[in-house]
Amino acid sequence: DAGVTQSPTHLIKTRGQQVTLRCSPISGHKSVSWYQQVLGQGPQFIFQYYEKEERGRGNFPDRFSARQFPNYSSELNVNALLLGDSALYLCASSLVVGQGLYEQYFGPGTRLTVT
Amino acid sequence: QQPVQSPQAVILREGEDAVINCSSSKALYSVHWYRQKRGEAPVFLMILLKGGEQKGHEKISASFNEKKQQSSLYLTASQLSYSGTYFCGTERGIQGAQKLVFGQGTRLTINP
Numbered sequence: 317d318a319g320v321t322q323s324p325t326h327l328i329k330t331r332g333q334q335v336t337l338r339c340s341p342i343s344g345h346k347s348v349s350w351y352q353q354v355l356g357q358g359p360q361f362i363f364q365y366y367e368k369e370e371r372g373r374g375n376f377p378d379r380f381s382a383r384q385f386p387n388y389s390s391e392l393n394v395n396a397l398l399l400g401d402s403a404l405y406l407c408a409s410s411l412v413v414g415q416g417l418y419e420q421y422f423g424p425g426t427r428l429t430v431t
Numbered sequence: 432q433q434p435v436q437s438p439q440a441v442i443l444r445e446g447e448d449a450v451i452n453c454s455s456s457k458a459l460y461s462v463h464w465y466r467q468k469r470g471e472a473p474v475f476l477m478i479l480l481k482g483g484e485q486k487g488h489e490k491i492s493a494s495f496n497e498k499k500q501q502s503s504l505y506l507t508a509s510q511l512s513y514s515g516t517y518f519c520g521t522e523r524g525i526q527g528a529q530k531l532v533f534g535q536g537t538r539l540t541i542n543p
Contacts, residue, residue, distance in 0.1 A: 320472075347529060349529060349530075349531075356536075357535060357536070358433075358518045358520075358533030358534055358535055358536050359473065359518070359520075359531075359533050360533070361530045361531060361532065364529055364530060371529075372529070372530045374530065406472060406473070410529055413486060414484065414486075416460065416461065416480055417478060417480060417484060417486060418478070418529060419475050419478065419486070420463065420475060420529065420531070421475055422465075422472035422473045422474070422475075423472055424471070424472050425472055
């Protein structure tokens with residue numbers, strides 16, 4: 317079975333531009349989460365979507381937005397890019413295996429560089 | 432609140448054992464463990480719930496001490512493939528988003 321896929325793999329943008337990152341979850345997974353990982357640190361939660369509804373949002377500015385489509389794929393949008401937005405953006409899809417019990421699988425990530 | 436992992440880094444020879452700890456100052460509902468190799472995505476290893484339920488890969492073992500709000504990951508008879516950075520991710524409640532708060536990571540190096 318195919319894992320979580322993300323596109324593009326790498327992206328270079330300049331300050332002030334806007335970017336859209338895409339994610340396709342594992343077939344059968346209805347939940348998608350987005351994380352930002354800065355080099356040398358653990359992933360930081362940005363959003364979670366389940367059945368096209370936002371279930372949670374991390375401590376990120378309104379420049380960050382996301383949505384989930386009927387086929388459960390998702391997009392993360394970042395407006396007015398700052399140098400500090402340079403990071404690896406990870407998408408994860410989840411499989412619920414019990415009450416409160418789930419396995420989260422990460423995609424390969426999109427490496428965003430802002431110059 | 433970000434969990435604290437210890438040690439920050441460890442170097443082993445193949446076949447040796449290691450323990451990686453993850454501690455929180457807040458009450459936890461669950462702890463998740465991931466391994467990330469350089470340039471790759473984190474890979475799910477195990478989830479442990481308050482109350483004792485857990486699910487993960489067969490060759491991985493871990494514990495969750497609810498009184499101490501601490502989880503430990505046990506790597507026995509280490510193999511070269513175990514090298515990577517290990518992250519714990521914690522959740523404080525079952526309601527709401529699957530919102531993991533990750534520690535800063537523990538870098539594990541296995542030498543032949």
